[in-house]
Amino acid sequence: MKLVTYEAGRGPRVGVLENGEIVDPGFDGDMVAFIEAGTPMGQRTPVEQARLLAPLRPRSLRDFLSFEGHLHNSMSRLGRPIAPEWYEVPAYYKGMPDTVIGPEEDIPWPLYIGKLDYELELAAIIGRRGKDIAKADALNYIFGYTIWNDMSARDVQSRELPVNMGPAKAKDWDGSNILGPCIVTADELNASDLRMTVRVNGEMRGEDNSGHMHHTFADMIFYAAQGQTLYPGEVFGSGTAAGGSGIELDRWLQEGDLIEMDIEGIGVLRNRVGKRGA
Numbered sequence: 272m273k274l275v276t277y278e279a280g281r282g283p284r285v286g287v288l289e290n291g292e293i294v295d296p297g298f299d300g301d302m303v304a305f306i307e308a309g310t311p312m313g314q315r316t317p318v319e320q321a322r323l324l325a326p327l328r329p330r331s332l333r334d335f336l337s338f339e340g341h342l343h344n345s346m347s348r349l350g351r352p353i354a355p356e357w358y359e360v361p362a363y364y365k366g367m368p369d370t371v372i373g374p375e376e377d378i379p380w381p382l383y384i385g386k387l388d389y390e391l392e393l394a395a396i397i398g399r400r401g402k403d404i405a406k407a408d409a410l411n412y413i414f415g416y417t418i419w420n421d422m423s424a425r426d427v428q429s430r431e432l433p434v435n436m437g438p439a440k441a442k443d444w445d446g447s448n449i450l451g452p453c454i455v456t457a458d459e460l461n462a463s464d465l466r467m468t469v470r471v472n473g474e475m476r477g478e479d480n481s482g483h484m485h486h487t488f489a490d491m492i493f494y495a496a497q498g499q500t501l502y503p504g505e506v507f508g509s510g511t512a513a514g515g516s517g518i519e520l521d522r523w524l525q526e527g528d529l530i531e532m533d534i535e536g537i538g539v540l541r542n543r544v545g546k547r548g549a
Contacts, residue, residue, distance in 0.1 A: 272310070273538075274415070274454045276302050276373070277321040286318060288453055293318040302327035302454070303504035306398055306414050325373030325450045326417055327396065330504035332366030332448060334392070334421060335491050337484040340513025348518050349429060361486035361494045363507075364438060366421075366448055374451035377545035378422060380526070381444050386425040387524040387544065391469040391515030391532050393462065393481050394419040395488045396454060397505040402496055409492035412501065415456040418532050418540040419508050420449040425518055450506070451540045459536070462488065466535040467512045471528055477514025481534075484509055 273288035285305045286293040297313025298305050305311075306327075336342055342353055356362075372378075380387055398414025421442070428441035465481040491507050517523055524530075524544050532540040 272456045272459070274302065274305075274310075274326060274456070275452065276324045276326050277318060278324055279318050279321040283324055286321065287315075293321050303330060306396070306503045323374050323452055325371050326452070326454045327450070327504060327506075328371060329368045329396075329450075329506040330502055332368055332371075332506050332508070333363045333491070333495060334366055334508035334510065335361050335363045335486060336510040337361070337486040337491075338479065338510055338513050338515075339485050340479065340483065341511040341515060341519065344513065344519035345511075345516065348521065349432060351432065358485070361490045363491070363495070364442070367443055370443065370445055371448045371450055372446045373449065374540055374542065376446070376449070376542060378449065378530075378542050379444065379446040379545055379549070380547040382548040383440070384424040384427060384444075388423045388425050388517040389469065389471075389515075389524065389530050389532075390421040390423055390511040391467055391477065392419040392421055392511055393465065393467065393509040393534055394450065395462070395507045397492075397501050397507070398457075398503055400500060400502055402500040403498065404492055404496040404501070406489050406493040409489035409496075410457070412492055413457045413488060414503065415454040416460055416462055416537060417450050417454050418452070418534050418537055419506070420530065420532055420540055420542065421508060421511065422447045422449065423516070423518075425523070449540065449542055452538045455537050465537075467515065468533045469515050470531040470533070471524070473529070476517070476520065476522070477512065479512035479514055481509065481512075483513065
């Protein structure tokens with residue numbers, strides 16, 4: 272299934288994408304509750320004139336670094352080597368769920384940020400509760416996948432990195448995490464071989480394949496679930512695909528730029544950069 276959260280005058284509701292159209296499955300709750308309930312289908316009603324929202328409000332956000340190509344390209348720009356430990360540990364930082372926005376929304380650009388950047392990521396959504404999960408069983412805990420545009424303030428990041436904490440304000444502002452356009456359930460997607468591309472104003476800026484991930488989603492789930500319970504609705508990010516960010520090209524976003532992220536089998540996540548300070 273392809274699942275969305277939409278708005279059509281009755282507040283946010285869960286929808287199912289069928290042949291490009293939205294069908295309401297008759298569920299009175301949000302996407303996380305829908306996942307927890309086992310995706311129940313009630314009376315199905317076609318929906319017209321709907322606006323897509325972020326497909327879910329995550330219970331939590333964990334963002335990993337799994338693409339060696341991106342890490343090499345970006346760290347060299349920041350004047351830092353790849354730590355040897357990266358090859359052994361699927362480390363992550365935790366984002367703020369309240370910062371999430373959805374497709375077609377303008378991306379806020381706070382005044383404190385000079386170099387605004389996009390980051391193309393594949394994201395997995397946890398579908399059931401688990402703790403101390405075996406790596407061999409980890410993929411069975413994934414409900415589905417979506418696209419994550421993990422926005423970054425690169426000038427702020429360059430000041431924060433030497434402190435060896437965070438990231439903090441390089442990642443945290445309203446609208447800094449973008450999810451969408453839908454969730455594709457895991458039974459319909461081979462997440463180990465997906466073409467990933469990003470365009471800015473129609474120009475191809477980067478292309479990679481999810482098969483190039485050094486740390487797999489199974490690695491991430493196994494690592495994160497050690498001694499900690501995972502819950503439905505938690506989101507795990509792949510980290511940025513190689514070529515999936517402006518820092519790798521030394522090219523920065525401008526007001527009004529249109530970012531289009533396309534992951535095979537999921538769709539296109541499209542957003543425009545808003546006016547700085549608006």
